[in-house]
Amino acid sequence: MPSCPRLLRAGDLVRFDGRLHTVVALEGTAVRLVDEGQSPSVVFLAHLLSSAGFEVVTPSSVRAAVPAAGVLEGFPRKAVERAEWWQQHLVEMLTGRPLEDPHGPVRAAYDPAVRSLRQRELTKAEELEAGGHPASLKLIQRMRGRFEREGVLGLVDPRLRAVSDGTGRVDRRVVATLRKVVEDQTSRSTVSAQVLRRRMERALEAEHGPEVVPLPSRTTFYRLLSALSSGRHTLGSARTRRSLAKQPDGMFGQLTAVRPGEVMEIDSTPLDVLVVHDDGTVDTVELTGIVDIATRTLAAAVLRPSTKAVDAALLLARAMTPEPMRPGWADALRMSRSVLPHTSLIALDERLANAAAVPVITPETIVCDRGKAYISDTFRSACQALGISFQPAHPDTPTDKPHIEKTLGSVATMFSQYLPGHKGRSTEHRGVDPAAEAVWSIHQLQELLQQWIVIWQNRPHDGLRDPLMPGKALSPNEKYAALVAAAGHVPVALNSEEYIELLPRHRRTTNSYGVRINHRTYDSAELNPFRRQHSGAGDDGRGWDVHYDPYDISRVWVRNHRQGGWITAIWRHLRTAPMPMGELAWDHARRILAQRGTDAVTEEEIAQTAVALLDRAADGPEQAPVKPSAASSRRGRRDRKVAARTRTTSPPAWPRPADEPESPALPAPTEDGEEDLAKVVPLEIFDARKEAERRW
Template identity: 30%
Template sequence: MRPQYDPERHTPAEREQANAQELTALGFGRVSRTTVQRTRLAYRKQGLWGLLDHRTTRASSPTGRADERVVAAVREALHRRRGRSKGTINGLFPLINQILQDRHGPGTVPTPSQATLYRLVTALARPGELPSGPVRQVPASVDGRAFTPTTALRPGEQVQVDTTRLDVLALFDDGRLARPVALPETIIVDRGRIFVSAAFTPPANTSASASSQPRPRTPTAKGIVERTFGTINALFCHRPHEGLRHPMMPRKALTPDQMRAALVAVADTCPSR
């Protein structure tokens, strides 16, 4: 235990002040003792959940703060229009106002502005429901609701995998369908064990007319792939990304390496082998 955090020598307020000074020195911005105290109490009460910036966990609404009566009228107007001529967005406005008057009486609900109605219609309409205007492409199964942002607090908590078919039609000379593949003429590899093994060398020699290994320590022989890996290391691993935010520093963008290190520090993980 470091001396400034020894409970036998310092009060909780003194330890909080020491923590605030340490966080400020590490670049977390100007951190006050009150902030440390609030965070400590939130962690004691809620665990890791208490450390989150809960602005990122609130589910957003496509209708914002619009009057629920107006929202219901827009939904009803869209429902009545389904199966008929789509018309235009502006053509829905009289129908919406008529629904409001029929349900609540003339003048009971303040008449929404055209900008408000346009925003609500485009937010609640299903794909292909309107012929013009920026209709939000939301699956019909969610009834126009926005998706909740995904939040992960530890590496590997959620891994998303997708299979996408390459929409390319390739034909042989005789008209038969073919997969869009490229047959290598020359394969250049380094001297890694996998590339000089019996599992790789015979297939490579069969697929390509030539296979070569450059001299040791000559990366320029494979300049393209070396540049690709260099770009991945420089931009992906060490470049701050706006979508990566530390729970304690929501305004600071982190690199993937920094984000992983921050989350590993507060989560039980199994080291990779």
């Protein structure tokens, strides 16, 4: 145990201001000193201790420090016994008392009050030599210095204290080369250790020449590889290896949000459940969610066959609007039955009277990755219109948005695994035929997800612990109620006009026949005063601001730049194609007609072709599948995907702006001789084993 200064006491000899002083009295924070010339002085204790050159000279003013427990664990037994033997002798030499009895009588030969340190060291050297353990004065002084600096650990042989990096005595050139091979393996496919060994050998030959560097044996190489690849998953999962490489080298930062909506994170991930689409196909879906950091509230989540930019924009609208109670839900899921401040919030929005127990949160800052759906102009415009700060994460850095990553992972473990059709997170976790178990449609699964989110809001979350009561985990709703009371946050829900503002927009002129978007014509009687007129807004002052829903092209909304508000214009061929149709189906129908070589394609032809496409995809193949061409197979898969996404997104998002009275459709020209569509012939599944058994 090293010696260290204890508190001052009367009679101690100290060095202060370049002279020796004797402490004659301690009065509170003041110290009375007398120097060698018997001149008294009074100094504040803080000033005395912080003065340059201050030193306690009295030998008796040292005491043994508290021994460190467990510092000798892991060392050889003989080395531990040797260190403890030195500790006993050094403690006795420094304090005058044996280690086993620190409060016993002081031995006269080692009394610090009457014998100097050198006298005690000489006495200890004579005692050790008489006991059969000769030790020179220099050795005793060296051991005393190490003991005072490092404690009992300093008495252990320094060669045993060196921490090994696991590489042993292997040539440093081999270690450096193998370390580089392991680092290069991060972004590559997983290979065996033998491949890595060959890469190391070739790198050594290229850098130092053949047979210049001695290569380790097979056993040594495997031991060396295990040490250098520890925690990297070099021989394991490539996905895990890349994920670990993205983590920062230092300690993780922490972002503290003190009010709901201060920082929210949005992301998309494939859901590990197969669903039955409206056309009968079984396929996966994507889950897009937005989570609030302060409360861990899953403010909104939607399921789509694939995430588009407008999905991310409309997700903001869902987070800022109350979640209504649905038929069949338990009454315990109502907001009025929860811990949320329902009474004070209902005065701000009457829709909360029949809302579920999910708080309405207005985002202040949105953190997202750099996916196309989030860096698009549509999503950026939505954030700008709502006054939300758009904060994209660093490229390929999922740790910038860990909360949404963890939350979406919780959906997989706490929701998806319980559903029929669960396919696991990878092929190695997949069952024999999960597609045969799929029974839920995407609409039904969305309803189940919405109900699960309400349950999530009332479940204790391990990341929401009160600092004053760390033993209790709060639920997202409890945390929201606590932060609202402290921060005074008031949610502002969206109205129908704000909902329209989130939709994609175009600049169009108002002609005599209405407005046209992507070969579709929309018209309304309310446009009569503005036909063939300039809006007076925008860069050129000519175009009118037109917003549309890409998942329901039956109507658009034209901004009334003269009187304010919106004008709802109906698609003129809505009765020709009564099914709510999406932009994706419309564009796909146009491409089909373009491939046929049809000139001057009319709007009605496109509408009829799109409806026929959706009907054909929903009916399925008319005959047993045969081997088709690659082009027809691609068309078939594209048709099914278009049909699935169009039918999925046909129901309007809630809250939907109130429908305006439908304007009478203008007479549409009719054409005869419509060409029949080609049959969809699916492609067989390629079986390598079965193919190998065939005789050609």
